[in-house]
Amino acid sequence: MTSATKTAGVGAPARPGTAAGGGALAGTGTLVRFALRRDRVRLPVWILALLLGTLSTANSYAELYGTPEDRANAVETMGSPAGLAMSGPRHYLDDYTSGAMLGHQMLGFTAVLVGLMSVLVITRHTRAEEETGRAELLRSTVVGRHAHLAAALSVAALANLVLGLLLALGLGGLGIDGVDAGGSLLYGAAHAAVGLVFAGVAAVTAQLTAHARGATGTALAVIGAAYVLRAAGDSGENGALSWLSPIGWAQRTYVYVDDDWWPLLLCLALAAGCAATGFALSTRRDVGAGIRPQKPGRPVASPALGTPLGLALRLHRGMLAGFGAGLFLMGAMYGSILGQAEDMLKDIDQLQEALERIGGTGIAEAFASMVMVVLAVVAAVYVVMAALRARAEETAGRAEPLLATGLSRGRWAGSHLAVAMGGGTLALLVAGLGFGIAGAASTGDGALVPRLVGAALAYAPALWVTVGVAAVLFGWFPRASAAAWIVPVYAFVVGYLGQILRFPGWMNNLSPFGHVPRLPAADLDWTPLLVLTLVAAGLVWLGLAGLRRRDLETK
Structure with missing residues (x-):
């Protein structure tokens, strides 16, 4: 007796960069859920800390500078080059309400923290996964080449959007003079936009080096450079340097003063460009390796390295x-x-x-x-x-x-x-x-x-x-x-x-x-x-x- 057998699942070999049974993004949804479960404590702590810190600061400004005389004194002191370098552009001082004060003195500072949160999310779920070998194990299943990076970017984007929405609702509900609903929505959106930019930056740095700490350190150096450019531009006569920084773009929305939304388009464009670059670079390296080749070590270790x-x-x-x-x-x-x-x-x-x-x-x-x-x-x-x-x-x-x-x-x-x-x-x-x-x-x-x-x-x-x-x-x-x-x-x-x-x-x-x-x-x-x-x-x-x-x- 004979019987016919049918081999299932045999076909053309998968194209490079794709997973067997799916495309380059196969398994992204599952990885997103897994990442959210792993960060079920970290991300809420980050978001709540940034939210509560901002709300308490807004209330403090309303109490500390409750009269026009107090705000006028603040304008006089914050208008110095050193004060502008520590805070933001001079235009906020033209109508220094409690809201303008919040945008002037807090937006640049919290933007750095939001960027740090985004960088840590991306490197934790991309380069760190490769460094520990977990990514290679998952990639041996039906998980596409771009799934890890796409999942990490999705989690970072979700965290930033939730933070932006909570900031908008929280500040809008305080009932402080000069802190209106429209400005609060822009304030939250500015944080989300900056967070997306630095998530994109981390998506690039994660491709450059084989180590999570190197990827994180490089991305943090970019955040530091963005802050320094913003400070140098705001404190000098020529503010052109501030336009080289995504933090400077966020501050030039002049939230609670002019409420300009268009600078956030620059943030979104840069974030999209960085993310696309990260995906492109990931196809030019092996799993666990970086674009930048590692320098060969010395033939013999130094005596100190042997301790x-x-x-x-x-x-x-x-x-x-x-x-x-x-x-x-x-x-x-x-x-x-x-x-x-x-x-x-x-x-x-x-x-x-x-x-x-x-x-x-x-x-x-x-x-x-x-x-x-x-x-x-x-x-x-x-x-x-x-x-x-x-x-x-x-x-x-x-x-x-x-x-x-x-x-x-x-x-x-x-x-x-x-x-x-x-x-x-x-x-x-x-x-x-x-x-x-x-x-x-x-x-x-x-x-x-x-x-x-x-x-x-x-x-x-x-x-x-x-x-x-x-x-x-x-x-x-x-x-x-x-x-x-x-x-x-x-x-x-x-x-x-x-x-x-x-x-x-x-x-x-x-x-x-x-x-x-x-x-x-x-x-x-x-x-x-x-x-x-x-x-x-x-x-x-x-x-x-x-x-x-x-x-x-x-x-």
Whole structure:
């Protein structure tokens, strides 16, 4: 007896760049749902933080500048080149309502944070997936070549649109004079448009390098360049430089003043162009590789690279250099307005009260003390990222072959923690140096340089405690390691905003940064610094002890 058999699914071979059973975008919907599930905590936290921060700032502006006289004083102080560089274009000052103030002082700042959110979403769901090998496994199924990038862009676009809509509804419902519904809709749309631009930028950088950190760092450098171009254009006589920046385009909607929508078309065009470029570049490389070829290494490693500390320093050097340069520029920007601090803040009652509580012999010293908290928090962002690098190495499977040798877990993880602590201290040093040099030039007081450098270094023990918290989470509760981000976020909300919003003192005491003497306004007290150092040492020891007792996550 014979029977005929039929072979199903046999046909012409799939074209390059397509999946068997679908096109280049096959499986995009499934990947979108999967990405949303993975980010079911991260994205809501980002969106709510940006939303609540904007709404609270809008209310604060309405309270701080409640009278025309207060707003006129703000116009006078913000009209200086340094003030415009920190905020936005001069045209907002023509009718400085609470809404115009929000667009002038907040839009450029929050646009940077929205861009950061978008970049992290794209690199997390594209380059990081390739680096860990998950993308290759999925691509072996019915998943098209462009599905990962399309899904990541879809998630980023959805997050930005939700944020824009919530901003529009939230600001429009506050009932603040000068903050109308139409302007609020434009304000939200401007954030969404900028977020789409930097999502497109990340789609390009994810194709250039084989590593997620390199892709993220390059995209963040683009964000930094966009902010610097905007600041340079707004503070100078010729605003042409601002037109080279998508952040400058968003600010030139003149939200709550003229409500011009057309600059957002430039953002959408650039976002579409970058996304298209990302798709095109992805067809010119292999999965897991980058467009930019990797340089061949030396035939023989240097003696330093053969040690755990040398390897950790090599892995961290790019991020450390980026944060160091950024903190130096940030300190210099704040230092450039230090000489004008008294004139800028003399008519703002709540800020005056906050500065009086800090102490010091003058407003400039108290203002410098407040700025130090911001610089220390940014440095804390670096130390959290650096301290959690060991967790990233573990989950990516790169720690396992190292620990299979004679290298102990304590030496391996301790090297990353040591680089985080030393790198954070170095970041504080360069931040204080930039603040001091620019502050000395602004005030004419050369003695500010060593004083502000010392004030910045006083926060080093608080950074070490932050590293210790990350070490404990990594050692004992590795899946909850991301909770270490609570430390810098809480320090900023309570240590900086809490001074203005009059949070109770006990809240500040819950943060390691709240125990640091507020130099240069306050006197140096070594006791809390020594206690913080001992606490940091104990936390690091506890974290390493937990790492030695738990199982390693293997691949």
